Amino acid sequence: CDMGGLENLVANTAYLKAQAGDHKEMRRRRRSLALPKPEQCSALRFSVGNDFEALCQQQPIGKRLFRQFLRDAAVPEYLAAVEFLDELAGWELAEAGTKDKARQNIINRFCKADSNSFLTFLTGGVAERCKVVTEKDFEEVVKGQVRDATRDFLRGNPFTEYQNSPYFDKFLQWKQYEKLPINEKYFYEFRTLGKGGFGEVCAVQVKNTGQMYACKKLDKKRLKQEAGEKMALVEKQILEKINSPFLVNLAYAYDTPDHLCLVMTLMTGGDLKYHIYDVGERGIEMDRVVYYTAQIATGLLHLHTMNIVYRDMKPENVLLDSQGQCRLSDLGLAVELPNGKIICQKAGTSGYMAPEILKMEPYRMSVDWWALGCSIYEMVAGRLPFKDYKEKVQRDEVARRTFEDECKYTHKNFDALTKKIINLFLKKRIIDRLGCNGDDPRKHEWFKSINFARLEAGLIEPPWTPKPNVVYAKDTGDIRDFSEVRGNINFDAVDQKFFKVFSTGAVSIPWQQEMIDSGLFEELNDPSRVESSSALVTA
Ligand code: ADP
Ligand code: MG
Ligand code: MG
Numbered sequence: 001c002d003m004g005g006l007e008n009l010v011a012n013t014a015y016l017k018a019q020a021g022d023h024k025e026m027r028r029r030r031r032s033l034a035l036p037k038p039e040q041c042s043a044l045r046f047s048v049g050n051d052f053e054a055l056c057q058q059q060p061i062g063k064r065l066f067r068q069f070l071r072d073a074a075v076p077e078y079l080a081a082v083e084f085l086d087e088l089a090g091w092e093l094a095e096a097g098t099k100d101k102a103r104q105n106i107i108n109r110f111c112k113a114d115s116n117s118f119l120t121f122l123t124g125g126v127a128e129r130c131k132v133v134t135e136k137d138f139e140e141v142v143k144g145q146v147r148d149a150t151r152d153f154l155r156g157n158p159f160t161e162y163q164n165s166p167y168f169d170k171f172l173q174w175k176q177y178e179k180l181p182i183n184e185k186y187f188y189e190f191r192t193l194g195k196g197g198f199g200e201v202c203a204v205q206v207k208n209t210g211q212m213y214a215c216k217k218l219d220k221k222r223l224k225q226e227a228g229e230k231m232a233l234v235e236k237q238i239l240e241k242i243n244s245p246f247l248v249n250l251a252y253a254y255d256t257p258d259h260l261c262l263v264m265t266l267m268t269g270g271d272l273k274y275h276i277y278d279v280g281e282r283g284i285e286m287d288r289v290v291y292y293t294a295q296i297a298t299g300l301l302h303l304h305t306m307n308i309v310y311r312d313m314k315p316e317n318v319l320l321d322s323q324g325q326c327r328l329s330d331l332g333l334a335v336e337l338p339n340g341k342i343i344c345q346k347a348g349t350s351g352y353m354a355p356e357i358l359k360m361e362p363y364r365m366s367v368d369w370w371a372l373g374c375s376i377y378e379m380v381a382g383r384l385p386f387k388d389y390k391e392k393v394q395r396d397e398v399a400r401r402t403f404e405d406e407c408k409y410t411h412k413n414f415d416a417l418t419k420k421i422i423n424l425f426l427k428k429r430i431i432d433r434l435g436c437n438g439d440d441p442r443k444h445e446w447f448k449s450i451n452f453a454r455l456e457a458g459l460i461e462p463p464w465t466p467k468p469n470v471v472y473a474k475d476t477g478d479i480r481d482f483s484e485v486r487g488n489i490n491f492d493a494v495d496q497k498f499f500k501v502f503s504t505g506a507v508s509i510p511w512q513q514e515m516i517d518s519g520l521f522e523e524l525n526d527p528s529r530v531e532s533s534s535a536l537v538t539a
Contacts, residue, residue: 004477011191012471018190018205019212019268019322026210033208035524041172048175052155056162058243061174061512061521069167070158078158080117081150084110088147093457103138111142121153122146170525177524178512182254182505187215187263193473195480197332198222198232199259203266209518213251214266217259220499221485229498235332236262238308240507245456246299248319248329251510255503265510267327269320270472272379276315277389282382283413287463289379292318292326294450296372297442299328304365308336309343313371314352315378320472324462337364350395351387355428358399369435373425380418381411385426403428421446 048055056066070078087109091102109117111130122130126145133141162168190203198218205212223229239250239262252263272292276284284292296318303310311333319329333347342362346353354370356363374384383389385408386401407426409419421444424434435441442452454460466472473479491499515521523529 004475008475008477011476015190015203015471016469018188018203021210023210026208029208030520030523033520033524034529035173036176038169038173041169041176044172044175048172052159055171056154056159059508059512060516062171064516064521065167065171066159066162069162069165070154072167073158073161076116077119077121077153080110080119081121081154081158083117084119084150085147088143092143092453093459095451095454100135103135106142107133107135107138111146119146119150122149174512174515174521178506178508180505182252182503184254184256184261186252186254187213189215191471191473192476192479195482196330198226198228199482200479204263206514206518209514209520211251211514211518212266213263214248216262216264218261219482219485220255220258220260220491220495221489222482223260224489224491224495225485225487229495231332232260233498233502234336235334236260236502238331238334238336239264240504241306242302242308243509244299244302245325245458246295246327247302247331248327249510250507251514252506253502253504255499260499260502264329265321265327267319267329268322268472269324269466272315272318272320272326272375274472275320276379276382282389283411284379285463286380286413286415286418289376289418290447290449291460291463292379293372293376294442294447294452294455295326296328296375297447298452298456300365300368300372301440301442303328303334304368306336307338308334309363309365310334310368311347311357312349313368313375314349315375318375320466322466322468324465325458350398351384353399353402355403356430358402363430366430366433366436369425369433369441372441373422373434376418376425377407377422380413381409385422417446 055062057063067082070082073079084106087102087106091099091106094102109115110119111133112118113131119130126141126149129137129141130146186208187204187206190205192200192202193214194201196216196218199216199222201214201216203212204215218228218232223232236250236253239248240253243249248265248267250262250264252261254261254263272284276282296313300310300313310328310331312330313328317328317330318326320326335343335345335347337343342364344360344362346357346360348357348367348371352371352374354363354367357367374386377383377385383391386405387393387398407422409422421434421441424444425441427433430436434444442450451460512521
């Protein structure tokens with residue numbers, strides 16, 4: 001009997017079963033949960049700050065409760081404002097066939113002075129323009145000025161009233177709950193999914209919600225021995241800042257006696273390198289290449305608008321989720337470059353590095369677009385522009401080809417438009433390169449089949465979906481174990497302080513989303529429920 005095979009089978013079965021969700025144990029656990037009491041949350045009223053966007057738009061629970069406040073306030077203006085914003089969001093995501101109708105509906109309901117839902121808070125020029133808006137200036141007036149004015153209106157009195165309402169008290173209870181200390185007991189742990197430089201990545205599940213995540217465990221001793229602490233902290237701090245459907249998000253950061261742990265979006269569909277080389281014929285079909293590249297480009301732009309260069313763009317770092325949507329992962333090489341700042345440091349993977357980075361010339365975001373060009377080429381052809389698959393070649397030779405050679409397209413799947421966009425990403429000079437002159441590469445005609453607003457909202461069906469009962473990861477036995485860290489390593493006060501800085505617990509946006517998605521938000525808000533659990537406490 002093959003013990004390794006058996007072990008892998010057992011590990012896979014438990015992992016798949018957890019994903020399918022058997023929640024008896026979870027329901028039992030949930031009965032003993034309760035929000036902190038309001039009087040325990042008063043200090044938070046000051047520390048949560050006064051930022052309307054953060055409190056009422058970005059944080060999912062904040063957004064929910066603010067919306068509930070507006071709906072329940074019984075002020076027609078408030079209701080009209082919320083409904084207008086919702087309808088406008090719906091219009092932005094509408095497909096071509098229904099878009100005209102949605103626009104006309106918005107004009108009739110919110111822009112006509114005799115309508116019940118007319119936006120009566122509008123004043124001055126905006127109000128005048130709104131009343132006479134037509135389909136021609138709809139974008140400028142309604143999507144632009146009227147929306148801005150509506151948000152400004154909500155930011156005023158409604159926001160202040162909300163902050164003095166029971167809805168905001170409830171929000172503070174959730175914010176207090178969000179601070180709960182996290183340790184390994186918070187999760188069930190499942191099989192190893194992969195191996196990184198400082199430790200393994202395994203699947204975990206939050207006991208109270210059933211939410212699955214990937215947990216990247218960094219060995220504290222190894223970090224210290226190889227001076228990796230600073231890099232680990234940079235990765236964590238960048239991960240917690242970003243929030244995009246096309247980047248893995250960080251949900252928790254905590255530590256155990258031996259590890260620092262990053263709990264991130266679980267991607268069960270395997271990485272694109274695996275899909276290029278290990279599934280079917282080498283390469284990926286063109287419709288999938290366009291779809292993945294559209295998501296990757298949007299993810300890169302999200303990083304770039306936050307002044308972050310990714311520096312490790314390659315198919316291996318693009319992971320698929322269970323639906324077949326992709327996200328960029330492994331932000332270990334990413335670096336934040338405040339406006340105007342440039343860098344000359346060599347970083348990246350051989351075969352994907354742009355001429356400027358190989359020459360250690362100053363660069364910013366340009367290197368990511370070059371690497372994206374290499375990655376599109378690789379998805380189509382199953383090799384890199386300047387390096388054949390499994391070719392044994394010196395880094396210097398790859399660099400020489402990168403500087404001097406023209407990209408050649410011998411593979412049968414390259415069409416004219418695909419060659420065109422790759423050539424634009426592989427321009428040797430930064431100023432000639434697509435994406436490097438304040439232009440948006442997503443406007444290139446290669447992407448003409450993609451509606452990016454709908455793509456970002458997750459409304460475009462992926463061209464390929466992973467099979468639900470397959471584990472797209474190497475067998476557990478084939479993921480090489482780590483050798484023990486040798487030598488005697490002790491942690492001093494500086495190390496302990498670093499561990500503390502790293503271990504900040506739950507990250508607001510993903511944590512709040514998890515509470516909503518799992519139904520725990522509704523459950524703990526239920527007034528009858530609060531009584532029964534406090535009864536439990538006094539019993
Ligand atoms: P390192 O930076 O040390 O290389 P990675 O972040 O690349 O670590 O993670 C190592 C491996 O773990 C990856 O190659 C992949 O197989 C797996 N992995 C990483 N993140 C996830 C995730 N979010 N979901 C599923 N598997 C993941
Ligand atoms: Mg990696
Ligand atoms: Mg890394």
